[in-house]
Amino acid sequence: MEEIRLPRLMDREMREVARLRPVRLSMEMNMTPLSTAEMELAEGEAPVTVGMLAELYDAAGSAGIFRVSEVERACGGDGGQVVRLEHGLCTLGDDVLPGYTEVGGATADTRAVLQALLARQTGGYWVLGECGYSDQYAYSFENENLLTAIISIAEPLEGLPVWEFDQSGLPWKLHLRRASDADACECRMSRNLAGVKVSVDRTELCTRIYPLGYGEGADQLHIGSVNGGVKHLDADTIGVWGVASSVDVEPSITDAATLKAAAQSVLARAKEPRVTVELDAEELYALTGERMDRFHLGRLCRLPLADAGVMMDERVVSIRRTDVFGQPTKVRVTLANRAATAVEALTALSRKASIGEL
Numbered sequence: 001m002e003e004i005r006l007p008r009l010m011d012r013e014m015r016e017v018a019r020l021r022p023v024r025l026s027m028e029m030n031m032t033p034l035s036t037a038e039m040e041l042a043e044g045e046a047p048v049t050v051g052m053l054a055e056l057y058d059a060a061g062s063a064g065i066f067r068v069s070e071v072e073r074a075c076g077g078d079g080g081q082v083v084r085l086e087h088g089l090c091t092l093g094d095d096v097l098p099g100y101t102e103v104g105g106a107t108a109d110t111r112a113v114l115q116a117l118l119a120r121q122t123g124g125y126w127v128l129g130e131c132g133y134s135d136q137y138a139y140s141f142e143n144e145n146l147l148t149a150i151i152s153i154a155e156p157l158e159g160l161p162v163w164e165f166d167q168s169g170l171p172w173k174l175h176l177r178r179a180s181d182a183d184a185c186e187c188r189m190s191r192n193l194a195g196v197k198v199s200v201d202r203t204e205l206c207t208r209i210y211p212l213g214y215g216e217g218a219d220q221l222h223i224g225s226v227n228g229g230v231k232h233l234d235a236d237t238i239g240v241w242g243v244a245s246s247v248d249v250e251p252s253i254t255d256a257a258t259l260k261a262a263a264q265s266v267l268a269r270a271k272e273p274r275v276t277v278e279l280d281a282e283e284l285y286a287l288t289g290e291r292m293d294r295f296h297l298g299r300l301c302r303l304p305l306a307d308a309g310v311m312m313d314e315r316v317v318s319i320r321r322t323d324v325f326g327q328p329t330k331v332r333v334t335l336a337n338r339a340a341t342a343v344e345a346l347t348a349l350s351r352k353a354s355i356g357e358l
Helices: 088-094 110-118 146-152 256-270 340-347 349-357
Strands: 008-010 016-019 024-030 036-041 053-058 061-073 081-087 096-104 126-131 138-145 161-166 172-178 184-186 193-201 208-212 245-249 274-282 300-305 310-321 330-336
Touching: 024 053, 036 061, 053 081, 061 088, 081 088, 088 126, 088 146, 088 161, 096 110, 096 146, 110 126, 110 146, 110 172, 138 146, 193 300, 208 256, 245 256, 274 300, 274 310, 300 330
Parallel strands: 126 172, 184 300, 208 245
Antiparallel strands: 008 016, 008 053, 024 036, 024 310, 036 081, 053 061, 061 081, 096 138, 161 172, 193 274, 274 330, 300 310, 310 330
């Protein structure tokens, strides 16, 4: 296995300032929310300040460019630094959409909507790359954070939309792709798997959803006009799990068809109990060069559990490396049968209601 490259510290224009030599580097790559990292630096390392950029590496190569969000310096003692970072996508969170903004509809597809929102950046780090969707939904935002607005564009889309990034040069490219069912990695107890924990939770199960959009009271938008007069949607698993109802309030949606599409997306991902699998694994890709040994966010992971007579296929939603230089192949991988955004859409209902009351 080739030696892992040292983190590259850069200024805001991506000019290299120094190579850092962390005592320890950990990274947590997530589908949602932002991926994060933390490194400990000994005394004598180049001073790091918030807002600087750093390209981080693992055994397979570049793990992306992150921005320094917090720095702790010891006064006395060893004089070291603890540096916390967020993925470069966080730069989109520096901007807001002031007032009321409406995008999309019959004259603009998903690509056009994303391009319109990215044009509202002041930093200008990101441009749109590939977009695997061409849906025509209407979106509206009121005093919304730009990052939140962009990520929400994927909510009503079918299948599993996956955000991917190309930060090899400025401007960085933001891709929105459909997750593939054909491509998969694999974990086996006899090969690259040290431990596994499976949990099944029906707390967030939803088989009947009542979508509500813009407005309030009798004037609040519902889906009756585009759903045969019926104001709710039922999942095809209602016969298996029974009726588990939820009200999904999306006040930013002003179009009934868009509201129905968003609710169908949430329902499709919440119609089964949540299955979460925690794996203590070895990532062998740098040693074998085999694609099946490479963990990647959004990829299916085949998990044959011979002793239990079970073959599981779930999505990789989180990859955590606790010691990139000391134990470069050891990873904690989280698999789940649905993306966290669908869960958040259901569990945050009470919080949304409270915000609306305020």
